[in-house]
Amino acid sequence: MFPAQQGRGSLMKTIYGPVPSWRFGRSLGVDPICRKGKICSFDCTYCQLGRTRVKTTKREEYVDLQNVERGLATADKSTSDIITFSGTGEPTLNSRIGEMIISAKKYALPVAVLTNSSMLHLPEVRSALSKADIVSAKLDASDERTFQEINRPANGITLESVLEGLMSFRKEFSGKLALQMMFIEANKESACAMAGIVREIGADEIQLDTPLRPSSVPPLKREEMTGVEKEFSGMPFISVYKSKRPDVAPLDNLETRQRRPE
Numbered sequence: 001m002f003p004a005q006q007g008r009g010s011l012m013k014t015i016y017g018p019v020p021s022w023r024f025g026r027s028l029g030v031d032p033i034c035r036k037g038k039i040c041s042f043d044c045t046y047c048q049l050g051r052t053r054v055k056t057t058k059r060e061e062y063v064d065l066q067n068v069e070r071g072l073a074t075a076d077k078s079t080s081d082i083i084t085f086s087g088t089g090e091p092t093l094n095s096r097i098g099e100m101i102i103s104a105k106k107y108a109l110p111v112a113v114l115t116n117s118s119m120l121h122l123p124e125v126r127s128a129l130s131k132a133d134i135v136s137a138k139l140d141a142s143d144e145r146t147f148q149e150i151n152r153p154a155n156g157i158t159l160e161s162v163l164e165g166l167m168s169f170r171k172e173f174s175g176k177l178a179l180q181m182m183f184i185e186a187n188k189e190s191a192c193a194m195a196g197i198v199r200e201i202g203a204d205e206i207q208l209d210t211p212l213r214p215s216s217v218p219p220l221k222r223e224e225m226t227g228v229e230k231e232f233s234g235m236p237f238i239s240v241y242k243s244k245r246p247d248v249a250p251l252d253n254l255e256t257r258q259r260r261p262e
């Protein structure tokens with residue numbers, strides 16, 4: 001059992017940023033996990049937070065709802081364009097994320113969730129995320145071997161379960177569904193097949209990324225990403241090399257660096 005984080009002393013705070021996001025503008029972060037060691041259902045090779053110390057699919061109240069509500073109520077929201085659920089692990093592992101999203105919707109900002117898609121096969125997770133305005137869901141592979149190699153998921157998670165979850169969520173979710181795709185050496189030849197999957201899912205936006213922030217995996221070069229972009233031509237994609245990051249002043253530099261070690 002993990003104690004709920006209270007945001008005092010040396011504990012991490014649930015609210016951080018705003019951070020400059022190439023996908024969302026000035027993004028006020030909500031971290032429903034709040035663990036320095038990261039709690040995630042994946043252990044992606046390129047993760048900027050390093051190796052996953054606790055790899056799990058167990059959903060718990062890692063951060064309590066009242067803590068998030070208090071943090072959101074007192075945070076300065078005037079310098080943010082969006083409230084984004086993301087942070088030190090997979091947000092949908094918090095069993096009360098649906099209520100947190102409803103709480104965040106009280107403010108005059110759109111609410112986004114970044115998820116690694118691993119839990120979307122669960123109806124209760126799809127129901128919780130359907131309350132958001134934007135869901136940005138990870139998809140880094142078009143075949144099981146590459147999925148296992150890049151995302152190193154917890155036991156029981158397969159590419160098939162991820163794709164089934166994404167297809168079901170697309171049918172149920174009336175908001176904006178974006179697919180976030182991280183391209184590295186291991187999957188750059190899969191871009192054509194991944195574009196085919198995107199067509200089947202019917203995403204509203206495709207976010208083509210490569211690890212430009214500190215990572216143990218090098219990013220693809222601009223010209224390599226241009227090759228990737230060609231596979232998505234005619235589709236609604238944005239690409240990391242071609243997007244601007246806004247200037248922002250974080251509420252708390254330390255709290256922001258713990259999620260964005262840039």
Ligand code: SF4
Pocket residue numbers: 040041042043044046047048049052088089090116
């Ligand atoms: S899903 Fe996100 S937080 Fe989890 S290991 Fe991958 S990049 Fe890191």
